[in-house]
Amino acid sequence: MRTALVTGSSSGNGRAIALRLAREGCAVVCADLVEAPDGEGFDDGPATHEAIAAAGGQARFVRCDVRDGEQVQAAVAAAVESYGRLDVAVANAGISPAVQDLPDEPWEEYLRTVEINQHGVWWTCRESARQLRAQGEGGRIVVLGSIASLVGFHSGVHYNASKGAVLQITRTLAAQLGPDRITVNAVCPGYIRTAMTRVVWEDEPRLQRAIEATPLRMLGEPEDVAAAVCFLASPDARWITGVALPVDGGWTCV
Secondary structure (H helix, E strand, C coil), X not given: CCEEEEECCCCHHHHHHHHHHHHCCCXXXXXXXXXXXXXXXXXXXXXXXXXXXHCCCCEEEEECCCCCHHHHHHHHHHHHHXXXXXXXXXXXXXXXXXXXXXXXXXXXXXXXXXXXXXXXXXXXXXXXXXXXXXXXXXXXXXXXXXXXXXCCCCCCHHHHHHHHHHHHHHHHHHHHHHHHCEEEEEEEECCECCHHHHHHHCCHHHHHHHHHCCCCCCCECHHHHHHHHHHHXXXXXXXXXXXXXXXXXXXXXX
């Protein structure tokens, strides 16, 4: 049985990723600040690790603030302690604060966004890479970027800068860890129905504009992101590394 670590696993994309990995046979370490969905998004039901266990899978929860390297290290250690190894690490935890024009953007909000979205990915990748290298059997690291990793937006410098950075982390690590047979890839979601984009779903004109700007004329669900992540985490993706895969219904192609 393979073991996966998923940060930000209690809701949204992280929850869907953890559930999908478990269905595909992984033991999952669910790492987040809170155990269960907080009600801000569209999730309900039990905590992710409890849902996995109820379905017959193996999972445990580890409280983890990805800004804290020691807590990330402890989450990786929990995977090894519970299941003997680490095979897949998914750096999913992130935030999307209210967007503002740069002259009005608070410095504190910029720092918080970068600490979670960029530094959190750095810590997750570093500690996971150390464990995977020590095992000497290859592995998979998947980072959650965004369409904001790929194109510019009119506002939200804090978020866009952090997501642009994680794409460069992905590419650099793919080159560094290739000789160790560790693949590193990014999934870049578009408009997915999660807490981060709830403001879009609650604004009908804005929702319609997003749909019309998407070639497939529909927006995404966390399960769409989970499917892409699980492919890149699978043996089928053994010769794919350093890519940024948009999961956006074609939004970035136009």
